[in-house]
Amino acid sequence: MLKTDLAARLRPAFDDDRDAETFLLRLERYGADLEGSLRAVYGDATDTLMAELLEVLIHAHHTRAPDLKRLDEARLLRPDWLQAPDMIGYVAYTDRFAGTLRGVQERLEYLEGLGVKYFHLMPLLKPREGENDGGYAVQDYRAVRPDLGDMDDLSALASKLRGRGISLVLDLVLNHVAREHEWAAKARAGDPVYRDYFHIYPDRTQPDAYERTLPEVFPDFAPGNFTWDTETSGWVWTTFNAYQWDLNWGNPAVFREFTDLILHLANRGVEVFRLDAIAFMWKRLGTASQNQPEVHHLTRALRAAIRIVAPAVAFKAEAIVAPADLIHYLGTRDHHGKVSDMAYQNSLMVQIWSSLASRDTRLFETALLAFPPKPTNTTWGMYVRCHDDIGWAISDEDAGRVGLSGPGHRHFLSDFYSGEHPGSFARGLVFQHNPATGDRRISGSAASLAGLEAALDAGHAGWTDHAVRRLLLAHAVTLGFGGVPLLYMGDELALLNDYTFEADPAHAPDNRWVHRPKMDWALAEAVQDDPATPAARVNAGIRALIAARQRTPHLHASVESRAVPSPDSRVLLLRRDHPLGVMLCVYNFSEHEVAFPTYLLRDQLGEHATDAVAGTHFTLQRATTRLAPFRALWLTQSEAPR
Incomplete structure (x- = not known):
């Protein structure tokens, strides 16, 4: 009381x-x-x-x-x-989406x-x-x-x-404010009240003690975690960049x-x-x-x-x-x-790209099993791509459980998505190579990482089809996981890498701008005219997945997605135990047709199931269920059709 x-x-x-x-x-x-x-x-x-x-x-x-x-x-x-389940997220830069905040108001019908x-x-x-x-x-x-x-x-x-x-x-x-923020300006002017808003040290004694255990976030262009500021006459804690002053939450x-x-x-x-x-x-x-x-x-x-x-x-x-x-x-x-x-749920994105590169979901399955259950009143945010680079957050322990070397697999993924690995379909850029640790993060749009850029450059229809299917599979995983799926601006149109960032002095030093293109409103209108283009196929596919998600109560975020051991390493199985019945998501991460043993689906769902994506009925009695390349199924328990 x-x-x-x-x-x-x-x-x-x-x-x-x-x-x-x-x-x-x-x-x-x-x-x-x-x-x-x-x-x-x-x-x-x-x-x-x-x-x-x-x-x-x-x-x-x-x-x-x-x-x-x-x-x-x-x-x-x-x-x-x-x-x-009807909570769908969209992420965009104001200027790159519609110019200004008033411009965004004119595009609300598109979002709706x-x-x-x-x-x-x-x-x-x-x-x-x-x-x-x-x-x-x-x-x-x-x-x-x-x-x-x-x-x-x-x-x-x-x-x-x-x-x-x-x-x-x-x-x-x-964590921080700009060096020009009013609080920092007053600290630089010597105001003791505002100096205490930051971590400022008169010499290197304390900074050096902290540095022994601190990692570097941007080793390429902002090494170390402290910056000498002449006006302040002190070393200021600056985790990210010299112009970003860490706040003293103490x-x-x-x-x-x-x-x-x-x-x-x-x-x-x-x-x-x-x-x-x-x-x-x-x-x-x-x-x-x-x-x-x-x-x-x-x-x-x-x-x-x-x-x-x-x-x-x-x-x-x-x-x-x-x-x-x-x-x-x-x-x-x-x-x-x-x-x-x-x-x-940042691990989900990493594992999606890892499984697409390796055509192997065992690490994905193992990583999800390592996640403790979240509170039922909370939710995950899931995404295929975001504004940031991809850091290969794969633990050595998870990798070891499936017979992989953690450093070796992270090295493989960096090679694969920068296009250096033989047979890679990806067009990505290395971001922040750290020679001390070997870490190499990756920049690139979802479509370019999924192989669409390389396929279109080669004029190869088969590769193009695979790239489109990879993108739709990746979105099916995020939309079918439970939580808030976050669609990054332009991914619904399969926008490719935008290399024009290199000509902009403000963006050129940071290659993450390669996957921050301006919205292509002409393409957004054109996808309605020619449904056969890759952009139109991706757009229609994502819209169909969103509609399927909105009508599927099993995808309420209070329910967890749990990995089910799969007898085929190319296929990921995620089970959701909803009060309305079991939902089993089935994802083929390879470009090959898979003859999947039906008994496992039947053990989870019973004799009959409906695919929430396509609305088709499955009678789970045959020995195998054939999964087309990159096929996604959201199977829910159902009764036999009359």
Whole structure:
């Protein structure tokens, strides 16, 4: 129960009894999570921080618009809104999708027609001028990049999206700010209050001690984790780039600032926050300073604070870490289901590309079996490709279980997707080669990595057909996994690598821009005219998969996809135990027809099944079921047809 004296103290801050009751009930519900996690991090400083936070929360509650408050109530009545099978995600850069925020408003019909309900616009808050890590060096969280529009344009877009049932998703960089941010500028000017917002050291003693166990994120162009700043007369912690200053989350003032910032943006209509670089927030000597326990306390506290004012808002953790670490971002033990609402299932993407290259799903199966079950009120974000490079996050342990060398397989994948391996169909670029570890990440569009670029260059119809089928299989896996499938802009049109980035001085040093092309609106219209083109086939296939997903309740994200041992290494089997019955997803990762033993399907499903993708009925009585190259089946239990 909320303390009577606290409730009595807070009531005069509200003009309306019902409004007061709403706030106090939520404070009663989430207050313990907020205070408990803050106390675990800040100890005795928590009392002062809680008093400051209450002022921030009450102000944000008063300034929240009526339609957003209505959305809050609707989401409280349907807490699984982010888990529903009709939740389809789309990810785009504002300028590359439609020029400006106002331009995006003119393309909402396209998104709605595609079935999108979750729309992630890549970094658009005002970055520093010049190099800015693709927008992740934020100078002002309360302003929009000037060439895209302003905050009123953002609010207007959010409102238009909300009217169509589409949630606006924005990036919120938690680990660092741009060197030009107001806080950093005040720190450089010598203000002791703001110097404590960062990690600044007078000499190399502490930085050198930390460096002994810290990895390098960008070894090619940003080696090391500390940068000497002349104005500050100190070594500043800069994990990513010299112009991105890591924040000191050990300072309670930083927590208060971000609570205020998130609520400000939520009141502008942002419904989901992608918490960027979340794994790096807490620093600890003698560790990699990633995945520290305080990160989960801080995220739980932020989530609880936002729930009090804006329960319609959800958090997505951008934690590209090992499965054993990843699950903590959704919550374990005391944090179970109370940290982020969503996290990237980054292993799924890696395993899709690994299986397409090797035509072998044993590592895929093993990696999924290693994942602990997530809280049932959370969801995964799955993707075939994203804006970032592909890092081959394959553990030595998983590789060893299927008789592979971890380093050897990662080397094979880098060779294969950079086109260096004999027989490779891929056209990718090596990103951030680290000679010390041998790691080589890969850039490239989904279509070019799947072989479409090479096939079209060769004019080979068979290769083109295989590339299209690979792409559709990859999307079938993400759309059929359960969670929020995230379609990266242009993948629905099979856009190829865009090598024009090399002519742009702002993009040339970073080859990830090869898979960040501008949207081809002419092609989007043309796919309706000639259904035989690769782009049209991919577009029609993805739309058919989305429609199948939307009508299949078995794909609710509260249900886990579990790998089932497959007798054929080319075929991946994923089982979902839904109250309506078992669903078995069957994926052939090879260009060969597979005669699959039917008994295994029958053991999982019984005598009869329906493929949710094609709507066809299967009687599982023959000795074998023939799977065409790159075939995807979403089989659900059914009765014999009359």
